[in-house]
Structures are given as C-alpha cells and as structure tokens.
Amino acid sequence: MFRNQYDTDVTTWSPAGRLFQVEYAMEAVKQGSAAIGLRSKTHVVLACVNKANSELSSHQKKIFKVDDHIGVAIAGLTADGRVLSRYMRSECINYSYTYESPLPVGRLVVQLADKAQVCTQRSWKRPYGVGLLVAGLDESGAHLYYNCPSGNYFEYQAFAIGSRSQAAKTYLERKFDNFNGSSREDLIKDALIATRESLQGEKLRSSVCTVAVVGVGEPFHILDQETVQKFIDEFEIVREEEVPPAEEPQPEAEQGAAADQGAGAADQGGATSEGAAPMDI
Numbered sequence: 001m002f003r004n005q006y007d008t009d010v011t012t013w014s015p016a017g018r019l020f021q022v023e024y025a026m027e028a029v030k031q032g033s034a035a036i037g038l039r040s041k042t043h044v045v046l047a048c049v050n051k052a053n054s055e056l057s058s059h060q061k062k063i064f065k066v067d068d069h070i071g072v073a074i075a076g077l078t079a080d081g082r083v084l085s086r087y088m089r090s091e092c093i094n095y096s097y098t099y100e101s102p103l104p105v106g107r108l109v110v111q112l113a114d115k116a117q118v119c120t121q122r123s124w125k126r127p128y129g130v131g132l133l134v135a136g137l138d139e140s141g142a143h144l145y146y147n148c149p150s151g152n153y154f155e156y157q158a159f160a161i162g163s164r165s166q167a168a169k170t171y172l173e174r175k176f177d178n179f180n181g182s183s184r185e186d187l188i189k190d191a192l193i194a195t196r197e198s199l200q201g202e203k204l205r206s207s208v209c210t211v212a213v214v215g216v217g218e219p220f221h222i223l224d225q226e227t228v229q230k231f232i233d234e235f236e237i238v239r240e241e242e243v244p245p246a247e248e249p250q251p252e253a254e255q256g257a258a259a260d261q262g263a264g265a266a267d268q269g270g271a272t273s274e275g276a277a278p279m280d281i
Helices: 020-031 078-099 105-118 165-174 184-199 225-247 249-272
Strands: 035-039 043-049 063-067 070-076 130-138 141-147 153-155 158-161 209-215 218-222
Touching (some): 020 070, 020 130, 035 070, 035 130, 035 141, 035 165, 043 070, 043 130, 043 141, 063 209, 063 218, 070 078, 078 105, 078 130, 130 209, 184 209, 184 225
Antiparallel strands (some): 035 158, 130 141, 141 153, 209 218
C-alpha cells in the first residue's frame, strides 16, 4: 500500500475501479489481532488473541456483549469496534422496547452493513477500519456473521479474521464437517486450538486469549480465565498423549538400520575371507 492521487477521499475511484481507502480499511483488519468464530446448531463460540502493544500496557478488549443473545469479536481499530458495538446495543434496545422481543441477528447485521456502506459513499467520512464477527441466537437458530468495512456481510459456519488468521482457517477447514453437530465443550476446544494455530509457536495461555459463548439456554457471556485454562490443559494433555506412539517406531527403525549395516559388514567380511564357505560364516 502506498499513497497516490486516488486515495485522498473515499469517493474517488482509480482508473482500475478501486476505492483505495476501503482497501486500506480492509488492510487494517488484516493487521489486527486474530478473532475466531465457530457455530453449531445450538451454540456459537468466539475467541480472540489478546496482544498488548508493550510490556507496560494492558491489552485492549476485543469481545463485546451486545445483548443477551448477541455478541461481537473485532479485529482492526478497537476504537471503531467500540463505536459500532455501542450502535448495535442501541438498535437492540430500541427494537426490544418497540416490539417486546429480541432483535433477529440477521436484521441487525444488515443494519450494521448499511451503516458501514454509507461511509464508502460520503467524501467527508471514512470507512470503519474494523471487521466484526457477530455471534447470535434467535428463533431460526445459531448464527455467525462477518461484517466487512466495505459494507459486505457473510454468514459462516466458522471463520477467522486478523493477523496470522490463515493458519486458524486451515484448521477450521480441516474440522469443518464436525462443527454442526459439536457440543459446547467441543466447540470451545476447537476454538482454542484454532487460536493456538494463529499464535504460530507461542504457548497458548488463558492470559493471551478470550473466549465467549452464546447458545440455547445460555446468554452471551465471556468465560473466566480459570475455565479457559482448564480447557487448554485438557487438550494439551491429549496432544501429549498422542505424540509418544508416533515416536515409538523410531528405535525399531534404528535397530533395523543397524542390523542392515551389520549384515552388510558381514557380507563384506565374507567376500574378503578366503577358504570359508558362505554357510560357515
């Protein structure tokens, strides 16, 4: 990305048909810390990576509760994420006051997408530099949406956004078929494992990640660190138990290689010895 004469405002199109400020906003999402979402028939799990800017500062909050049945995880500019989450709360409160029922998740996502799209056609505005994973539960079931700074929105079974999210996407694509029938605990474990994949070698601890759950009979809430650490310890133990069997055949292979070397040496010795029959060696 570099500055040029076509990125002075969001309504200026380049000759190639691109809006550079929208692309800059989408790039800001890619630079943010990773956020991951998974859903089954009854539950939706959100997980995000907590990264502090320095050792002297605390991390910024990346998961926000919108209503009892809706929550969001963000990647990108946290300030924009706070503004949009506050807007979503207002819409939920107004709808509940008017109709005395929870706001459907799909309708809220469309309103959020319209709000983001307006920022791409007003020269005195700028696109929101944040991507949102919206998790919710309504009468039609569990839902997971991704809202893009361009105003597009998509519904997913599982998705990851932010920096180094491709490793998490690879894991989610590999386990994709199991999510629809997964239990609450299995979804949380898969979310934590996907989060670990995005860390790329860094040890996963409850202090570097946040997990939130919403489901049938369970309002949206963020899990405490002790509960998250228990889940991390469980699948870490399973992984350690699975590793040794894979390493057991190595000594046998080494023994076989040593036996082959010994046999080769014996053959060479038989070839050099004179007056000895092969059966006598």
